[in-house]
Amino acid sequence: MNKPSQIHLWLMRAAFCVLVLMILFFQLLPLQTQPGQWAPPDLLIGFAFAWSVRRPEFVPPLMLAALLLLADLLLQRPPGLYAALVLLACENLKGRARALRASTLVAELLTAAMLMIGVAIAYRLVLKLMLIDTAPMGLSLLQLGLTILSYPIVVLVTHGIMRVRKTGPGDLETAGGRI
Template sequence: MSERSQARVWVMRAAFCALVLVILFFQILPLQTQPTRWAPPDLLIGFAFAWSVRRPEFVPPLMLAALLLLADLLLQRPPGLYAALVLLACENLKGRARVLRASTLAAELATVAMLMVSVAVVYRLVLTVMVIDTAPLGLSLLQLGLTILSYPIVVLITHSIMRVRKTGPGDIETAGGRI
């Protein structure tokens, strides 16, 4: 049973990597040549948060850091800043996973929204202090709002299609103990 659960953990880690690569592929795909007036939601942070709450063992910190750094490089953001902020937020969510496991989706959404706002504010603040060009504030707020609004859809996809569900009190963890 332990070998089977370990195999599932590695399969789900590979699935998360594939999901991130698909999201990045569609983000860098040049579908429009004209600048748009809106910014799509950041699905990468949404899926990272959803998986961190539901199954922390599926998104280990080193793998998440590498994928987020790759996203920074491909999306031409300052390397490591956004990755570090999202990684800290995901680790915060992993620490709160037990509490969020017993809570409702509304409480989870409030916690995730608070962390998303924190990441966005700190990111923008650091870029401003370092005198790095930033996107217009309205565009950044629109993206943040759409990311928060899309989180329930991300959770639905994560739960129903990808079968990444919160562990229950009777589930056996990969470490071999009960929750």
């Protein structure tokens, strides 16, 4: 590997870490003292999915697991459950990344939506089986719907502002080989 690509790889990994920490910071800000009537979209899963499809090498599994576990701890969710489910979904997307590179945004959105629905169902099911209180179903469905609807905006930010783009057939990977 040459130096510029290695530096770029680590800079983009650091950028993803900063992005996750910014999302967590804004989620932890006490903007309201009363419980809300709606739940904002889960941008963490949106950006993790978008980066996993576009450039899987920027989101290594260990780093993603650590960041998601930190999110579980800070957001007072059962430690590791949501992190494991999102990590499995991201790894599934990384496995499909080659096929999704050649597809349209609609196909990517449908794939991401199905995985988001799967993560939400599995998360809620495990919480119910363990007899842990969950948010009302309507609130969870609203958050899931808003997360799916915000995915194209997340992709636009990822692609346009953060310059994390899908690799093309002639692009060189960071390992030096062709895709």
